[in-house]
Amino acid sequence: MSASVSSKNRTLLTRLALFSLLMFGFGYALVPLYKVFCNITGLNAVNLTAAPVNSQVDTGRLVDIEFDSNVHDLPWKFRPLQSHISVHPGEVAQAEFEVVNTRGEPMTGQAIPSYGPREAGEYFKKITCFCFNKQTLAAGESRHMPVVFVVDPALPRDIGTITLSYTFFEVEGNKRAEAKAIPTGS
Amino acid sequence: METTAMGHAEVHDHGHGPTGLKRWLTTTNHKDIGSMYLWFSFAMFIVGGIMALLIRAELFEPxxxxxxxxxxxxxxxLHGLIMVFGAIMPAFVGFANWMIPMQIGASDMAFGRLNNWSFWLLIPASLLLVTSLFVPGGAAGVGWTLYPPLSIQMGMGMDLAIFSVHILGISSILGSINIITTILNLRAxxxxxxxMPMFAWTWLITAFLIIAVMPVFAGAVTMLLTDRHFGTSFFSAAGGGDPVLFQHVFWFFGHPEVYIVILPGFGIISQVISAFSxxxxxxxxxxxxxxxxIAVLSFFVWGHHMFTSGMPVTGQLFYMYATMLIAIPTGVKxxxxxxxxxxxTLTFETPMLFALGFIFLFTMGGFSGLVLAMTAVDVQMHNTYYVVAHFHYTMVAGALFSAFAAVYYWLPKWTGHMYNEKLGKVHFWLTMAFFNMTFFVQHFLGLAGMPRRIPDYxxxxxxxxxxxxxxxxxxxxxxLLFLYIVVSCIKGGPKAAAKPWDGAEGLEWDVPSPAPYHTWEIQPQVK
Incomplete structure (x- = not known):
């Protein structure tokens, strides 16, 4: 082998050996690179982002829920904090109502729901509702009360709007029932 | 390929070299080293094969x-590590040692002593692997992929495997540097x-793959080693490391590695098909x-081994399409x-039979690879026997069949004798039949859901x-029939002509058979 070829070989040997060493370093460089790459692309965050999805939601249609409120023979102010919302059947939604006791003494009442149209009632599933319990309000107290509900996806397709109407009644047997004698002018 | 100068007809008789064991320990001759590589690889093939039979004996019944x-x-x-690093890779390095200098008209490899070292490093490496079976706690039982956290928890057998991988890596990097230098600088x-013949070309590309990814693998196992003993936390989740990172680093090496195993085979098949057609x-x-x-694409597809490790859909789609893209250059071949x-004008001597078997079965392995490349399918098939069937179709019917084709094709050149053609054909048909009997049914097992790496089912x-x-x-x-054919061909047989295959081309057929100890000391002039 001539000297020139021999030195050419040596040069190439050095270069290739250096390249191998570089690639050894690259193996280590992959550690920080991986972290950076994961932060940018979310490659590693696959389990964090995979939140459970409610497959029971019928995203193909929206139902309008309108809210209405009344009091029956009770000196309270009662109103929904939103006039209507739109929900997908199967989706969990929440609405809020406000009630104010205008009297100077505590009173107890209970809200009774009704639905329009009437047949929508069986598809309107309340999860929590202020109407499940008696509400006792101190003198002049105001209270925000939620109702959490799901519209059953089995709701007939021809029902596009449901009106949810609450009426507050004074609870019978309450010792304040005698106060009925005083007209309230509501 | 026509040459103006014929090879050296005179057989040098060197009286000055050492003899006996010392000759083999100190030799820098590419033919000696090539032969040692090939015998070593065959020995490892037997060791790995016995392990395969132990596996199959265990799985014979539930x-x-x-x-x-x-x-x-x-x-x-150990079956996986020994077959990949001990049997297949050294076999191809052995062919490269023997044939590349003769094919490109060089007198020897560029770095003789380095070549000697590359080979002798294999011996301690393989001893470390095999003896690790007998240390307390046994050998590494983590699969050839060495995934943490198990590989961080294993006993000392894992350390022996890590050191073995280091030494094997150094050996193959040195061998590759030698091959690249020989091909780039010493052509006639x-x-x-x-x-250049296709075998030299495919080896040149393979050698570049090796020096690019073997060091990365060495880095990965070094990180494993320091995680195990020196308190680092590259992969140990307890210290803030990420075991999935190891999978990324491993397969960044591992996917190019499977092409390292097959590309020289492509070169051999190209030459054999051309010769016998x-x-x-x-x-x-x-x-x-x-x-x-194929070599370039191999760096961008490693994620397809990790579809079930957790990856965003975008990543899965990228790796799926990139993997399928490899079917195009493979299809071209x-x-x-x-x-x-x-x-x-086709004749069907044993090398040609193995080449045809290769094309038929390797293509099947390629197609099952395309099936596995589909993310949605892979989630179902991952770690089942379908995967085992797939990679044995590419590794056994691919790499091993091409190695058999190469041995039969060049055996007359090495030994100066023709091998027993009839027995060679019997060897091919037995191998072909039993290979399919072993591995084809594993597709069905995998589709039915049988998991791999489990001793019961x-x-x-x-x-x-x-x-x-x-x-x-x-x-x-x-x-064993193969061993008998090779040994009896070395011992004797009909005299082989310098060019025993009339359709063969290349400078190696211009030197006499058996090839003299020194060839192309005066480089031929290629027109």
Whole structure:
């Protein structure tokens, strides 16, 4: 082998050996690179982002829920904090109502729901509702009360709007029932 | 390839070299080293093969018969490591040592002593692997992929495996540097790059792959080692490391590695098909570019081994499409081989039979690879016997068949004798039949859901496993016939001409058979 070829070989040997060493370093460089790459692309965050999805939601249609409120023979102010919302059947939604006791003494009442149209009632599933319990309000107290509900996806397709109407009644047997004698002018 | 100068007809008789064991320890001759590589590789093939038979014996029927589960996993791991790093890679380095200098008209490899070292490093490496079976806690039982956290928790057998991988890595990097330098600097005058035989071309590309990814693997196992003993936390989740990172680093090496294993085989098949079709290789330039494209693409597909490790859909889609893209250059090669045979004057000697078996079975392995590339399918098939069937179709029917083709093709050149053609054909047909008996049924097992790396299985898998095990023992015993053919060819047989295959081309057929100890000391002039 001539000297020139021999030195050419040596040069190439050095270069290739250096390249191998570089690639050894690259193996280590992959550690920080991986972290950076994961932060940018979310490659590693696959389990964090995979939140459970409610497959029971019928995203193909929206139902309008309108809210209405009344009091029956009770000196309270009662109103929904939103006039209507739109929900997908199967989706969990929440609405809020406000009630104010205008009297100077505590009173107890209970809200009774009704639905329009009437047949929508069986598809309107309340999860929590202020109407499940008696509400006792101190003198002049105001209270925000939620109702959490799901519209059953089995709701007939021809029902596009449901009106949810609450009426507050004074609870019978309450010792304040005698106060009925005083007209309230509501 | 025409040459102006013939090879040296006179056989040098060197009285000055050492003899006996010392000759083999100190030799820098590429033919000596090539032979040692090939014998070493065959020995490892037998060791790995015995391990495969232990696995198949255990799986012959349901329940635990011969191996407890820990030992079973150790055997599976060592079978994989030994076959890939001990049998297949050294076999191809052996062919490269023997043939590349002769094919490109060089007198020897560029760095003789380095070459000697590359080989002798293999011995301690393989001893470390095999003896690790007998240390307390046994060998690494983590699978050849060495995934943490298990590989961080294993006993000292894991350390031996890590050191073995280090040494094997150094050996193959040194060998690759030698091959690259030989091919780039020592070609005969007139032997331009685009006149080189396909075997030299595919090896050049393979060698670049090796020096690019073996160091990365060495880095990964070094990180494992420091995680195990020196308090680092690259992969140990307890210290803030990420075990999935190891999978990324491993497969960044591991996917190019499977092409390292197969690309030299592509080169051998290209030359054998051309020789026995008596036609030049169809689409030589496209073969070179296809090989290079496969090599480049291999760096961008590793994620397909990790579809179930957790990855965003975008990542899965990227790796799926990139993997399927590899079918294009591979398809170019397969169609080129078929076009080479088209209207050729075909004869079916043993090398050609193995080459045809290669094309048939490797293509099947390629197709099952395309099936596995589909993310949605892979989630179902991951870690089942379908994957085992797939990679044995590419590794055994691919790499091993091409190695057999190479041995039969060049054996007359090495020994100066013709091998027993009839027995060679018997060897091919036995191998072909038993190979398919062993591995084809594993597709069904995988589709039915049988997991890999488990010593027991549900009863409904019993029939196919029995067929597979019988096939495996047939396949193993058939290889003793191969040993007999090779040994009897070395000992004697009909005298081989300098060019025993009339359709063969290349400078290696211009030197006499057997090839003298020194060839092309005066470089030939290639027109």
């Amino acid at each position: 329940g635990l018969q011969f191996l407890d589960p820990e030992r079973y996993n150790q055997i599976v791991t 005058p007139g032997m331009t790059m685009m006149k 008596r036609k030049p290789l169809f689409g030589y330039a496209s073969m070179v570019y296809a090989t290079a494209s 397969v169609f080129n081989w078929i076009a080479t045979m088209w209207r050729g 549900a009863l409904q898998f019993a029939d196919f496993n029995r067929i597979s095990s019988i096939g495996a023992f047939g396949l193993g015993i058939s290889q």
